[in-house]
Amino acid sequence: MTYMPQISRRFVLTSLAAAGGGLALGFRLPADISPAEAAAGPAEVNAWVVIQPDDAVIIRVARSEMGQGITTSLPMLVAEELGCDWSKVRAEFPSPEENLRRKRAWGEMSTGGSRSVRTSHEYLRKAGAAGRELLIAAAAAKWGVPAGECRTADSVITHTPTGRTLRYGEVAEAAAKLPPPSEPKLKDPKDWTLLGTPQKRLDTADKVTGRPIYGIDVRVPNMLYAAIVQSPVFGGTPKSYDESKIRDFKGVRRVVQLPNEVAVVADSWWRAKMAVDALPVVWDEGQNGKVSSASIAEFLRGGLVAPDAAIIRKNGDVDAALAGAAKRVEAEYGAPFLSHATMEPQNCTAHVTPDKVEVWVSTQSGEAALAAAAAAAEVSPEKVVVHKTMLGGGFGRRGAVQDYVHQAVLVAKAVGQPVKLLWSREEDIRHDFYRPAAMAKFTAGLDASGMPVAWRVRVTGPSILANLFPQRLTNGVDASFANGFTEEMAYAVPNYEVGYAMRTTHVPVGFWRSVNHSQNGFFRESFIDEMAHAAGQDPYQYRRKLLSKDPVRLAVLDAAAQKAGWDKPAPAGTSRGIALVEAYGSLCAQVAEASVGNKGEVRLHRVVAAVDTGHVVNPEILRAQVESAIVYGLTAALYGAITIDNGRVAQSNFDDYEMLRLADMPVVETVVVPSGGFWGGGGEPGVPPLAPALCNAIFAATGKRVRSLPLKDQDLKRV
Amino acid sequence: MSRLNINGQTHEVDVDPDTPLLWVLRDTLGLAGTKYGCGIAQCGACTVHIDGVATRSCSVPVSAAENAQIVTIEGLPPSGDLHPVQKAWMAHDVPQCGYCQSGMIMAVAALLRDKPQPSDADIDAAITNICRCGTYARIRAAIHTAAQA
Numbered sequence: 001m002t003y004m005p006q007i008s009r010r011f012v013l014t015s016l017a018a019a020g021g022g023l024a025l026g027f028r029l030p031a032d033i034s035p036a037e038a039a040a041g042p043a044e045v046n047a048w049v050v051i052q053p054d055d056a057v058i059i060r061v062a063r064s065e066m067g068q069g070i071t072t073s074l075p076m077l078v079a080e081e082l083g084c085d086w087s088k089v090r091a092e093f094p095s096p097e098e099n100l101r102r103k104r105a106w107g108e109m110s111t112g113g114s115r116s117v118r119t120s121h122e123y124l125r126k127a128g129a130a131g132r133e134l135l136i137a138a139a140a141a142k143w144g145v146p147a148g149e150c151r152t153a154d155s156v157i158t159h160t161p162t163g164r165t166l167r168y169g170e171v172a173e174a175a176a177k178l179p180p181p182s183e184p185k186l187k188d189p190k191d192w193t194l195l196g197t198p199q200k201r202l203d204t205a206d207k208v209t210g211r212p213i214y215g216i217d218v219r220v221p222n223m224l225y226a227a228i229v230q231s232p233v234f235g236g237t238p239k240s241y242d243e244s245k246i247r248d249f250k251g252v253r254r255v256v257q258l259p260n261e262v263a264v265v266a267d268s269w270w271r272a273k274m275a276v277d278a279l280p281v282v283w284d285e286g287q288n289g290k291v292s293s294a295s296i297a298e299f300l301r302g303g304l305v306a307p308d309a310a311i312i313r314k315n316g317d318v319d320a321a322l323a324g325a326a327k328r329v330e331a332e333y334g335a336p337f338l339s340h341a342t343m344e345p346q347n348c349t350a351h352v353t354p355d356k357v358e359v360w361v362s363t364q365s366g367e368a369a370l371a372a373a374a375a376a377a378e379v380s381p382e383k384v385v386v387h388k389t390m391l392g393g394g395f396g397r398r399g400a401v402q403d404y405v406h407q408a409v410l411v412a413k414a415v416g417q418p419v420k421l422l423w424s425r426e427e428d429i430r431h432d433f434y435r436p437a438a439m440a441k442f443t444a445g446l447d448a449s450g451m452p453v454a455w456r457v458r459v460t461g462p463s464i465l466a467n468l469f470p471q472r473l474t475n476g477v478d479a480s481f482a483n484g485f486t487e488e489m490a491y492a493v494p495n496y497e498v499g500y501a502m503r504t505t506h507v508p509v510g511f512w513r514s515v516n517h518s519q520n521g522f523f524r525e526s527f528i529d530e531m532a533h534a535a536g537q538d539p540y541q542y543r544r545k546l547l548s549k550d551p552v553r554l555a556v557l558d559a560a561a562q563k564a565g566w567d568k569p570a571p572a573g574t575s576r577g578i579a580l581v582e583a584y585g586s587l588c589a590q591v592a593e594a595s596v597g598n599k600g601e602v603r604l605h606r607v608v609a610a611v612d613t614g615h616v617v618n619p620e621i622l623r624a625q626v627e628s629a630i631v632y633g634l635t636a637a638l639y640g641a642i643t644i645d646n647g648r649v650a651q652s653n654f655d656d657y658e659m660l661r662l663a664d665m666p667v668v669e670t671v672v673v674p675s676g677g678f679w680g681g682g683g684e685p686g687v688p689p690l691a692p693a694l695c696n697a698i699f700a701a702t703g704k705r706v707r708s709l710p711l712k713d714q715d716l717k718r719v
Numbered sequence: 720m721s722r723l724n725i726n727g728q729t730h731e732v733d734v735d736p737d738t739p740l741l742w743v744l745r746d747t748l749g750l751a752g753t754k755y756g757c758g759i760a761q762c763g764a765c766t767v768h769i770d771g772v773a774t775r776s777c778s779v780p781v782s783a784a785e786n787a788q789i790v791t792i793e794g795l796p797p798s799g800d801l802h803p804v805q806k807a808w809m810a811h812d813v814p815q816c817g818y819c820q821s822g823m824i825m826a827v828a829a830l831l832r833d834k835p836q837p838s839d840a841d842i843d844a845a846i847t848n849i850c851r852c853g854t855y856a857r858i859r860a861a862i863h864t865a866a867q868a
Binding site for chain 2: 270425
């Protein structure tokens with residue numbers, strides 16, 4: 001009844017390049033693209049654009065949809081240049097294996113780091129422009145006129161001198177056979193008619209009618225269900241389990257032991273779950289069975305003063321400037337591990353046959369899922385088919401690590417039948433790749449006017465890159481741990497030094513929405529407030545002085561402050577705080593209006609956010625992302641803490657890992673202030689400013705400086 | 720064998736009587752619009768109507784739902800059209816990832832039947848479902864729009 005696969009790796013790490021696929025990452029349009037055979041019907045004008053005879057336009061979306069709106073915003077980039085009728089556009093996900101077969105015609109599929117628009121805007125616009133040029137060329141050939149005499153609008157080509165017209169659907173098949181232009185010409189942004197407009201999302205109808213669009217909804221014929229229990233202590237392994245205890249459980253087909261977990265397969269998920277809960281498993285906990293949050297905190301505290309820190313940025317002479325400073329400001333900050341808690345728990349459906357490995361999965365990276373499935377099944381990537389679905393949340397959990405894909409393939413291979421593996425919420429909270437716990441120590445020197453002449457920054461904690469992508473470390477150092485203190489730190493401080501002491505925990509860490517900016521934004525922007533307070537200055541005006549040579553940042557900061565009415569007193573009973581963060585190529589400033597009750601209860605009433613992403617694809621989607629980021633940041637600031645007890649996570653579900661609910665939602669006003677000229681990310685930059693803006697408001701209200709999160713653990717009672 | 724009335728149709732299902740209704744809907748009957756989020760009635764992703772009451776189906780054994788009128792997201796719209804709540808959701812582009820929205824819409828539809836013109840305080844008290852994407856502001860606005868419909 002029990003099958004034990006002889007594979008020791010627990011999961012496979014992301015990209016095909018990392019997995020030894022050796023695929024070139026360089027991507028050029030449209031050299032690699034061979035149009036699919038153009039039968040009567042839809043014509044593939046190029047890899048991104050398919051046009052049907054009835055003018056329906058299908059635009060391929062290589063990235064994953066996890067709520068951030070790319071099934072709308074990425075097609076808008078193509079459609080703007082294609083000149084098609086937006087009302088006729090729908091989106092389609094090309095498959096990862098097709099991408100492999102076509103030499104990565106769709107480029108990178110991995111979705112994270114607020115990269116979708118940021119890194120694909122150019123080739124998507126060029127795909128649209130190339131498509132438009134092909135359609136014009138096909139129409140011009142049909143008419144026997146020069147292409148230069150034709151214009152396009154809303155999927156119609158017009159021969160200007162004669163007024164003759166052809167619809168895109170009428171020439172798409174001919175266009176698909178023409179050689180693609182080598183340098184398609186892009187519009188000047190001032191001529192955009194679609195980009196920058198608030199178009200409705202294309203995926204809403206499916207999402208309000210309960211259509212089965214997520215990985216968890218997949219049903220394939222002859223499918224069984226698996227529930228899983230993973231070693232409570234990270235890195236532990238199952239030593240033994242007593243299968244006799246579940247022998248009488250109805251519907252149970254098999255117990256499958258995996259390297260760090262045990263799965264029960266049954267004819268329904270509920271039966272599998274009941275059985276796995278009842279299965280006594282003895283674990284070899286390894287070396288970490290005594291680790292606690294207190295021992296981790298002690299370990300990190302050592303990192304704040306240890307001599308082994310890597311110096312990541314250094315300007316001037318901090319020691320000399322500190323010695324001559326009129327005033328010194330010092331503080332230590334801390335932030336806990338955090339779980340992603342996607343609403344859809346991790347899951348994957350897999351079917352392994354001798355010829356093929358097929359998986360259906362909510363993934364931020366179809367290619368990483370493909371690599372994970374191939375590694376788990378021990379087959380070459382060409383034998384794997386990945387069916388991407390909509391994601392019930394991602395936030396970084398479903399990207400770099402495809403642990404659930406690996407597990408599902410092992411289990412499906414063991415039972416020789418399709419299996420849907422679904423984690424319980426408890427497994428999901430306890431087996432995440434967490435936002436790192438981190439600490440920071442600051443020493444700043446102010447001159448007689450209160451402005452900083454020196455600032456020493458020390459950060460410490462476990463490195464995500466060391467855990468997931470060690471090949472990306474530079475001389476063993478993960479400079480990204482100091483994100484927000486390195487090149488993004490634009491405040492004028494003449495003598496400045498940033499050090500990072502890496503402290504690796506057994507708690508696995510991963511990319512959590514806004515990643516290291518999430519804790520560093522809190523640390524930095526809170527400490528800037530401390531400096532302003534020490535200088536006896538208004539925290540907004542203090543930041544303005546520090547940014548006097550940076551008009552782009554000033555504009556964002558000013559936009560938030562003005563909209564919030566910073567020059568007038570906050571509404572009765574509330575206090576204001578401000579913060580500004582640059583992340584993922586975008587700027588976001590937030591002003592929080594909060595109150596603190598006598599018993600220390602914090603209420604965030606209003607947030608004004610100003611955001612500059614350079615160009616804006618869809619301002620309404622951007623606003624929604626800022627609102628979303630504020631909720632993500634506020635949930636973490638108020639409640640978020642994963643704590644460790646006896647080597648394992650103490651929390652397990654939404655009763656002890658709380659989420660913000662509607663009643664606590666602040667009013668959010670978002671000002672979009674695009675300065676143009678660059679393409680910043682939209683999904684994450686709104687997260688980091690929230691905690692410091694809120695905590696700075698709490699300081700303004702109470703005089704209590706919050707240096708550690710979450711707020712539920714802080715004593716803010718009025719004395 | 721349990722006899723269930725779901726979306727106006729009778730279904731005979733052969734499941735263990737203590738199986739939560741959620742899993743009967745999703746896995747036995749293939750009505751996957753109702754979602755699993757927590758299993759402990761915390762998040763509301765599994766909200767359905769049982770005799771008109773918004774109920775978290777992960778915590779209702781199927782045996783307790785016999786002889787009741789069960790409505791899921793698939794049966795919410797009256798006649799192939801969209802329910803007013805769904806229309807308001809479309810108008811405000813509420814969903815992001817969308818996973819919690821079936822449960823949200825079911826909870827809101829029940830609220831509006833009980834209180835056709837809910838105040839913000841009514842909404843705060845009644846709509847306690849979790850949305851991890853943070854669509855709450857749009858949900859509130861869409862509820863007020865639906866109340867006008």
